[in-house]
Amino acid sequence: MAEEIEVYGDDDGIMLLGDSEDIQQALAELQISEEHTTDISKAAILKTAHRATKMFGKAQERSGRWVKLTKESAQKAREHGFLRNNATGNFMGVIGKGGKGGIKGNVQFERIAGGFNPAKVANVEMLMLTMALEQAMKEMTDYLKQIDAKVDQVLRQQKNAELAKFLSVAGLVAEAENELSHIGTLSDATWDQLGNSAQTVNEVQQYSLLQLKDIAEKIASSVNDTRTTKDTLVKARSGIGDWLAVAADCLRMRDRIDMLKVQRFIDADITPDLLSKHRFVIAENRRARYHSITDATAHLRQAIKEAVQGKDDTMRVILLPMDAPVVMREGNAIVDALARFDKALGEEYAVTHFSEKQWNDAMGEVGQALADGTGHLLQQAGDNLKEGTKQVGNLVNGAGDQIKKAFGNFPKLW
Structure with missing residues (x-):
């Protein structure tokens, strides 16, 4: 490659900045398909010329690609020498020129050529956060469309005033996004209107997790009776789908609010160090939210496994020919639904189906x-x-x- 490529990375993704042809060569050496990357010029945060110039100056003229950090891409990063910087916990370095001509073993971390300054690093890290937010929101939107979610109906059925506030938050966030897209900045008055919106979303998310926990406990308590297991799983299947949809929409809504928050921080004249701290807090809070939900789905999978396991044994199938097969089918349908949800969150695993003895x-x-x-x-x-x-x-x-x-x-x- 003709010039150096700047490399950044965090727990969500890897970003390459430089000449477009050099980036293509680097992606080829990393065995990452360009179609699986995102052009940073399409990032929402850079749509405003003023913000793009403020963040990168002349660097905005350079090409850039962001790729979501999956288990596969993380392994490729390790194989090619992309190690974490002990000071920041993130990736940061250059590849290409001045070394072995390739990627492997040619990443620098402590003294980086090209004059990386704290402001630039803080801006790039914030850009990576917004790329991760956009990707996550897209995946949640696709998931909700796939399952034809009716979150508003689910919440209205609860007849709970606190849950109903979630619907008003959705309207306020949409208005703020509309203002940002047309004006380029978010007014103090609009931001103040959002008020405690994040807290409201958190409360609804916690409520959905409590519902999933209650379902898991009911499934677990049915373990000693096949017919009870069948009735419990049949009833639980729709409930699990409803509350997974609510949890997914809560995650998406918090990401939308975080995106508005990030752009407020970028537009404010705060120090690079403070900007980095805000990015760190937002990223940590996101991880905590995601972990709380994946913990809930893991608990559900375990409860289903314990309740269904053994329900296909010979005598149970014979003694309860109308119930045992239903237990198998309902259990498999639920674990499939959980796997689809977890995949939307970036958690992929091999789904183990329960056998159905005829x-x-x-x-x-x-x-x-x-x-x-x-x-x-x-x-x-x-x-x-x-x-x-x-x-x-x-x-x-x-x-x-x-x-x-x-x-x-x-x-x-x-």
């Missing part, structure tokens, strides 16, 4: 066990009597023909 297969296993002269499944039936006594009685009274058909050619198992 009734015919279960009966075949019983027949084979009896033919082999083993008593294994008979013992299993005895072990299940405590859980199944009530259910079996109901089945005998309400579905006698089905039971006779199921066991007509086999010795009685109880």
Whole structure:
């Protein structure tokens, strides 16, 4: 590459500043597709010429690309020598010219060529924060469209005055964004109108987390009864979807408010050190919000696993042929919904589905066990009597023909 490329990075992403062709070469060496990056010239915070000049001066004429830091891109960064600066906790350096001609092992951190000054570093870090905010808001918007979320309906159904305030916050934030896009700055009067909007959003988010926690506890308490598990999961499925949508909209709303806050900070004449501190606080608070929600989804996944696990065993499928399969299907549907939500938050993992044993297969296993002269499944039936006594009685009274058909050619198992 002909010239040096400035490299910055934080917990959310990596930014490359320099000549466009050099950046393309660097991305190729990093094995990062350009289509997975964002052109910084499209950043909302730089739409105003005054703000762009204030942040970067002549540097705004240079090209720049930002890429979201995923597990894959983070690994590539480590492989190519992108280490954290001990002083800031972020990435900062140059690549290319004056070294090995490539990227690996050619990153400087303590003394960076090109005269990096505190103001420039603070502005670049704030730009990276806004890029992360924009990306997160886009992903939350896409998620809410994907599930056709009706957040306003969910909140209205609660008939809670505090929750209803969330809808008014959405209107105020939209008005502030409209003012910013047309005028370029946010007036003190408009900012004052927002008032305690962030606190209101936080309260709604906490309420949604409490609802998800309550659902998880109900699922966990159903672990010893298949029919109760089925009824609980059927009822929980829609509730989980509703409150995940509310949590997603709360995250998006806080990011929108943070974006307004960042632009207020940029427009104010504050020191680079204070600007960096504001960026740090905003980023830390965002991480805390995201972790509180991913903790809730992890708790839900564990509760579902414990409640569903074992519900596909042979005797349960036979004794409760109408319930056990529903448990499997509902459990799988919920873990899929949780995975989609977590993916929108940047948390990707392999989804483990619960197996659904078919009734015919279960009966075949019983027949084979009896033919082999083993008593294994008979013992299993005895072990299940405590859980199944009530259910079996109901089945005998309400579905006698089905039971006779199921066991007509086999010795009685109880």
